[in-house]
Amino acid sequence: PAPGWAGPEGATPPPGWSPSVGDPSTGWGWPAGGPGYPGQPMPGAPYPAQPTPAGHYGWYPAVDPDDPLVTPPHAGVAGWFARCTGTVRRSWRQLLPIVLLTQCVPAAIISVLSLYLVPTDEPVTGPDGAPVLPDGYLEHVFAFYGVVMLAALLFGPVQAAGWGAGTWVVARQAAGEPAGLGAALRYGLRRALGLWGWTIVASLLITVGACLCLLPGVYVGFAVALFGPVYLFERQEPIGRAWRMFHQRFGMVLGRVALVMCALLAATVLDLVVSTVSGVVFGADPTSAPGTTVGAVALAVVGAALAAPAYLAQLVGLVVAYAEQRAQEGPVNAARLAAELG
Structure with missing residues (x-):
């Protein structure tokens, strides 16, 4: 034989x-x-x-070349992209409500809070030509950023639950197993606190890098981008493992993560456009009148909802990129990955 x-x-x-x-x-x-x-x-x-x-x-x-989730070695970016689009077609009905509930709703709430808390007073020029801050300006600035950061921390477990639930849906549907919305959210809640904790660690590392200079912060962000899937599938050493994956196959991981970041950048630009339109239409202080307040709040909610495709692309792109890196290390398929989620 x-x-x-x-x-x-x-x-x-x-x-x-x-x-x-x-x-x-x-x-x-x-x-x-x-x-x-x-x-x-x-x-x-x-x-x-x-x-x-x-x-x-x-x-x-080698892995099955027709596996719906795992890109076989040497399939290239075309194979990765084909599995990303296949995953979206297969799972969007479950992923879209998860993204809207756990990512867009918190983003909309933070945007609405920003409308009420952002300082509207502008510095003025004093008699000597030097800028003079209005009374209470610094207090308003610190209150604004403090409330926004607190809201982001409070919503962190909700967002982490959404990433866990979405990853569970992607892996199980690729393996041909049932993946109901309720079961997905229950799985996400079980993993939420752990994933949220590692998200804080990754965010702090990126912040430290950005404080040294913008470029190191961007580099760290790319290097630890796969920590979420690593934690969910392996549940140990997510930062170090993601770092090693990035440097062992630098070009491959960099290319996949860069494509995901392009989707997030597009969502950021779209959000800036919506904010600019809101400022032009409703003025610097949209809460000055009931009519402008309603319009500004509606635009903030619309802007948050428009970011849903970017969140979806981020989730799917990183999970498929992680599965591809596993295939570079040894035989793996969608059935094994779904079983590893537990």
């Missing part, structure tokens, strides 16, 4: 069969136990070198 052949005794491999792919419909060619790959190395551990039929070393059984 062919090297690595695991088909029925006495049978010959089907046309086009190779030990690196196999036939998932029959189980032929997969390691013992089927395509779930039980007993394989822990995530991040080196896969033991095995001889290929041609005698070369360093080979491991």
